[in-house]
Amino acid sequence: MVVQLSDSRRDADADGQMAGAAAVTPANSSVLSSSSCEAGADANDDDEEPSRRRCGKKGRIEGEEEQEGEGEADDDAADRNCKSSKENKKRRGEKKAREPRVAFMTKSEVDHLEDGYRWRKYGQKAVKNSTYPRSYYRCTTARCGVKKRVERSQQDPSTVITTYEGQHTHPSPIDLLRRGGGAAALMRSAAVAGGFRRPDDLLKIDDYAGTPIGFLPLLPPGGIGAGGGGRLLHHRARSSQLAAVDAYGGMLELDFIPSIPR
DNA sequence: CGGGTTTGACCTGCGC
């Protein structure tokens, strides 16, 4: 099974920064409450957020996607944009640099898997050729533009596909806890202990171009173990590599972060 | 009352 992200990656940030998120598993509120992320805190997205405005009644958002430094105090710019939707369109076209995105597939009965960050749902759409809707979430942390989409696999309804876009501009609590603990060692030991070593145990994740970029373990419905659900902690070991560890010790090694083909 | 969810409408990109 494969996650095929339909969007072309040509626009993606080649920096290799990972979506600040991690895969997930069903909520298990009794354990850790977050996942970690090496938030590469770059100011890439002062993206939207509170100060969005609309043109006209239900018009478009002004100043949206407006960035490059002047992100915030752009009332004027916004007004300008308001005047010409064409310009606006043009701008969008120019700037629409997609955030790097990563998709995770997880066996779970719940759609919205706990990953340690707080998300606000801002939309839901029926997806063509799928009986399951896709939900859209945004990180609730101010100025953090990370988004994620959650949908069920059409082929395997027990599988949840979570796509993260962007990177958190803030650490998650768990990240702080783990910091200094030696992520690499942690990951290695977890991988060994995990037992998810054979391809059969894993779900393949493809990058935008359909190239295999990693694997995820097939978690049993409800997650690993009786209580279900572990949380994925991930650490960017190198700029070109991401490894992940499930909170339950399962191997979730994502040895990737695709470089963008041009 | 504040924060999250639902949902219909709107916007945008893309293929034909």
Add this chain to the structure above:
DNA sequence: GCGCAGGTCAAACCCG
């Protein structure tokens, strides 16, 4: 240019 599908907004609603 048109239509479709994906993505987003925001009012209304819900819930703790």
